[in-house]
Amino acid sequence: MGCHTPSAAGGSAKVEAAASATYAKPSDETLREKLTPLQYEVTQHEGTEPPFRNEYWNNHRVGLYVDVVTGQPLFSSADKFESGTGWPSFTKPIDASAITTKSDGSLGMERTEVRSSKGSSHLGHVFDDGPTEAGGLRYCMNSASLRFIPLERLDAEGYGAWRSKIEGRVESAPSTSSSCALPPPGHKAGCETTFETAIIRADAADALAKTSGVVQVEKGSFKGAPAARVTYDAKNATIPSSALLHAGDDAAFASRR
Numbered sequence: 001m002g003c004h005t006p007s008a009a010g011g012s013a014k015v016e017a018a019a020s021a022t023y024a025k026p027s028d029e030t031l032r033e034k035l036t037p038l039q040y041e042v043t044q045h046e047g048t049e050p051p052f053r054n055e056y057w058n059n060h061r062v063g064l065y066v067d068v069v070t071g072q073p074l075f076s077s078a079d080k081f082e083s084g085t086g087w088p089s090f091t092k093p094i095d096a097s098a099i100t101t102k103s104d105g106s107l108g109m110e111r112t113e114v115r116s117s118k119g120s121s122h123l124g125h126v127f128d129d130g131p132t133e134a135g136g137l138r139y140c141m142n143s144a145s146l147r148f149i150p151l152e153r154l155d156a157e158g159y160g161a162w163r164s165k166i167e168g169r170v171e172s173a174p175s176t177s178s179s180c181a182l183p184p185p186g187h188k189a190g191c192e193t194t195f196e197t198a199i200i201r202a203d204a205a206d207a208l209a210k211t212s213g214v215v216q217v218e219k220g221s222f223k224g225a226p227a228a229r230v231t232y233d234a235k236n237a238t239i240p241s242s243a244l245l246h247a248g249d250d251a252a253f254a255s256r257r
Contacts, residue, residue, distance in 0.1 A: 023070035025119040031069065038215040041195075041233065042144040043069055043121040046106075046113070047215070050193045050231060050249070051086025051180075054143035059088065063150040064162055065141075070119035073159060074098050074146065075139070076166045081131060085180035085191055087124065088141050091134035094165050101126060107192055114139060121145055125191065127180075140180060140191050196234045197249040202226035204243035213237025220255040222246065229253050 025031075031040060041047040051057070056065070065075040065088075076094045083089035093099045097117060104113040104125065114123045123145045130138035151167060154160050180191040195215060200208065202219065205228035209217040213236030218229045222245055229249070230239065239247075246253075 023072040023118040025070055039068055039144045041215050042142045046122045048194045049142050049144050056088040056143040057086050061150055063148055064159055065146045065148055067116040067119055067121050068145055068147045069121045072116050072118040073162055078166055088143055090139040091130050195231045198230050198239045199246035199250055199253050200228050200230055200243045202228055211237055218255045222253045
């Protein structure tokens with residue numbers, strides 16, 4: 001009996017069918033239970049996580065990135081590249097229908113916001129300073145908006161139809177000339193975190209983790225002593241001076257992660 005190889009058209013049809021699948025957004029109550037405070041603030045309140053301190057900025061594994069809220073496929077590792085910004089960056093979405101865009105005038109600049117099309121999760125922004133050979137766009141995304149599914153887990157998690165968009169392809173070549181990594185003289189970087197950071201005493205970490213406006217607490221050490229790094233929304237939270245070791249981030253902090 002001869003072997004049958006699926007045609008390219010057949011693979012394309014599977015992707016089209018998968019792209020049109022329904023990925024329902026859970027209720028707000030469910031989201032608050034399911035997501036971490038950082039994931040909730042980023043996806044639901046248009047937050048921007050700190051650069052270089054997020055899960056996927058330096059992830060080079062082969063696989064699929066989906067919406068952390070609904071599970072909708074958004075980006076392929078084959079379209080990811082090193083932008084030098086500290087956030088995961090892609091040249092395009094895995095399917096044009098996966099995202100929506102709109103004008104964003106926050107932070108005193110005009111940008112284009114990117115959202116997932118099914119759950120309307122805030123993902124990040126798209127800029128026109130990406131690799132020219134790949135179309136010239138840079139989708140600057142938040143790791144907190146994404147969940148990564150490695151290639152070997154695609155079938156088990158129900159994403160096998162997307163394998164042809166990922167398998168056998170390599171990550172795009174590095175490009176570190178983006179406006180976030182190297183903004184033109186006199187210009188602001190196109191990406192800015194919306195959260196503040198502080199280094200605090202270790203014994204204050206658990207209490208602050210339960211404070212409204214605190215989105216992430218990382219335990220570790222600071223200058224050889226136990227400490228914690230807190231990421232928080234300054235509009236909704238303040239760090240008590242009695243707990244504060246250092247205002248802002250500091251390279252002397254070593255996370256346990």
